[in-house]
Amino acid sequence: MSRRRLLLGGAAGLGAAGLGAVGGYALGPAPAPDAPVTPLETPSEVGSLTIPFHGRHQAGIELEPQAHSSMIAFDLTPSADRDGIRRMLRLITSDAERLTAGRPALADTEPELALTPARLTVTVAFGPDLVDRVDPVQRPDWLAPLPAFTIDQLEPRWSGGDLLLEVAADDPITIAHASRMLVKDIRRYAAVRWRQDGFRHAAGSVPHGSTQRNLFGQLDGTANPAFASESFARVVWRETSSPAWLRGGTSYVIRRIAMNLDTWDELDRGSREQAVGRRLDTGAPLSGVSEFDAPDLAARASNGLPVISPIAHVARARSGDGAPQIFRRGYNYDLTAQQGTDAGLIFGSLQADPVRQFVPIQQRLADVDLLNIWTTPIGSAVFAVPPGCAPGGYLGETLV
Numbered sequence: 001m002s003r004r005r006l007l008l009g010g011a012a013g014l015g016a017a018g019l020g021a022v023g024g025y026a027l028g029p030a031p032a033p034d035a036p037v038t039p040l041e042t043p044s045e046v047g048s049l050t051i052p053f054h055g056r057h058q059a060g061i062e063l064e065p066q067a068h069s070s071m072i073a074f075d076l077t078p079s080a081d082r083d084g085i086r087r088m089l090r091l092i093t094s095d096a097e098r099l100t101a102g103r104p105a106l107a108d109t110e111p112e113l114a115l116t117p118a119r120l121t122v123t124v125a126f127g128p129d130l131v132d133r134v135d136p137v138q139r140p141d142w143l144a145p146l147p148a149f150t151i152d153q154l155e156p157r158w159s160g161g162d163l164l165l166e167v168a169a170d171d172p173i174t175i176a177h178a179s180r181m182l183v184k185d186i187r188r189y190a191a192v193r194w195r196q197d198g199f200r201h202a203a204g205s206v207p208h209g210s211t212q213r214n215l216f217g218q219l220d221g222t223a224n225p226a227f228a229s230e231s232f233a234r235v236v237w238r239e240t241s242s243p244a245w246l247r248g249g250t251s252y253v254i255r256r257i258a259m260n261l262d263t264w265d266e267l268d269r270g271s272r273e274q275a276v277g278r279r280l281d282t283g284a285p286l287s288g289v290s291e292f293d294a295p296d297l298a299a300r301a302s303n304g305l306p307v308i309s310p311i312a313h314v315a316r317a318r319s320g321d322g323a324p325q326i327f328r329r330g331y332n333y334d335l336t337a338q339q340g341t342d343a344g345l346i347f348g349s350l351q352a353d354p355v356r357q358f359v360p361i362q363q364r365l366a367d368v369d370l371l372n373i374w375t376t377p378i379g380s381a382v383f384a385v386p387p388g389c390a391p392g393g394y395l396g397e398t399l400v
Contacts, residue, residue: 037104037111046170046203047116053100055388056248057237058395060121060168061329061350062227065212067203069168069331070175071254071346072183073127073161073381074190082134084189086400089124091185092165093394096122096178105181118171118203120178124395125164125252125383134400138243142251142355143384149366151377158256158379161193170203196256196379198331198346211283211291214332214345215259216374218276219283221328222291223318236327238352245398248387251354256333256379259344264374275370277314285314313371316364326351326358344375354382 042048051059080088095105100120104111131139145160163186167179183192200212211219225231233239238246264272269280277295278285285295287307295314299307308315319325329348336343351357365372386396 037115043116043118047118048102049119049170050101050117051119051121053097053388054391054393058121058123058249058385058388059100060123060166061236061250061327061385062232063119063121064209064227065200065329065331066119066121066168067170067200068172068175069166069198069346070179071196071198071348072165072167072179073193073195074163074165074186075193076130076133076162076190077188080133080189082400085130085134085396088186088189089396089400090394092122092124092182093389095181095185096124096395099178099181107184108181110177113173113177114181116171116174118169118174120167120169120174122178122182123164123166123168123252123385125166125385126396126399127160127162127164127381127383130162131384131399138245138399140243140246140384142353143382146253146354146362146380146382147359149362149377151366151372152380153376153378154380155378158194158196159381161381161383163190164252164254164381164383194379196254196333196346198333200331212330214330215261215334215343216264216272216276217280218278219291220330220345222278222283224327232327234352235325235357236350236352241352246384246386247398249385250350250352252383252385253349253351253354253358254379254381254383255347255349255377257345257347258342258376258378260341260374260376261343262341274309275312275373277308277312309370311368311370313365313369316367316369317361319361325361344378350385 051063053059076085098105099114100117100122102115102117104114108114126143128139128143131143165179165182165186167175167182169175169178201210211221214220225235236250238249238251240247267275273279273286282289283291285293285308287296287299288294295308295318297306297308297310297315297318301307327350329350331346331348332343333346334343349358386398389395389397
């Protein structure tokens with residue numbers, strides 16, 4: 001008899017008494033939701049770290065990004081109305097609050113997997129249709145698909161969505177478990193549209209606060225505003241503008257960018273650095289000596305040519321006044337083993353207004369950027385991130 005048949009109470013070769021005993025063991029009542037769960041061992045320092053769930057802003061934004069992220073977009077079912085959306089958000093909030101604190105979800109079938117939070121955060125964001133179902137008047141003009149860019153080759157399987165959950169942590173098992181619990185909460189109201197899993201350097205493998213590297217080897221995110229700075233608040237958070245339900249929130253643009261690593265490999269190091277406009281080892285602009293030196297786009301070499309090409313990525317991505325206009329939160333992906341050469345960047349951009357801040361940058365890159373030779377945007381989505389919530393409240397309550 002197979003193990004599966006035995007656990008499911010298969011009758012072959014078993015008497016009625018034996019069947020009853022097996023059935024009682026395998027299918028008996030689950031532990032009470034708040035029953036204590038004792039780990040076999042104490043989690044490591046990395047595994048035991050928690051991020052407070054409640055606050056003015058959602059917790060998964062203004063913090064050093066975790067090593068792993070799973071972005072899951074959902075399509076609402078036709079019957080999901082305002083009341084259904086409210087119930088769904090209450091469920092998500094309740095379980096996210098527990099899981100981020102290292103406690104099992106309410107109906108957790110594998111509670112032991114919840115005991116290693118590893119800086120787990122759950123970020124909730126809304127697509128255009130979700131806001132329309134609650135109240136179309138409350139949808140900001142920018143909450144819509146981005147304009148078409150000439151470099152885009154967008155695929156529906158990586159684009160759009162009514163609801164976004166970003167589940168991030170320093171442990172992929174923590175993410176897998178939390179994602180499963182949250183998808184269970186949602187499945188009555190919405191179905192998964194796409195899921196994008198990304199990774200950065202493992203926790204502890206590089207110094208705290210280091211800029212991550214993408215799969216081209218370049219430091220990615222050097223120009224980000226510093227956490228808890230006036231610049232970060234100005235660039236990211238919506239505090240006074242309408243609609244009122246978004247105050248304390250932000251917008252989230254997610255672009256899936258395929259990177260042609262095979263043709264990138266054909267370049268020598270100097271050519272790679274010219275395409276980016278930065279040195280690959282230190283991340284310093286070609287006109288400077290350290291990563292955070294401001295690029296001098298007017299600098300000339302001894303032959304009179306620009307030190308940084310005017311069509312290098314760093315020159316095209318830079319805003320007119322040099323100030324940061326978006327906060328970049330990127331994760332690498334690599335599905336090469338499953339689908340041939342298939343690797344790239346899940347590019348996340350957070351800003352108060354994507355039309356005013358993100359679109360001009362993306363338009364400049366689409367018009368001309370040396371990196372376009374090796375990169376292709378294949379997915380795109382725009383979401384509104386509501387503010388955080390206080391204990392007893394729930395994410396999205398300002399809208400619904």
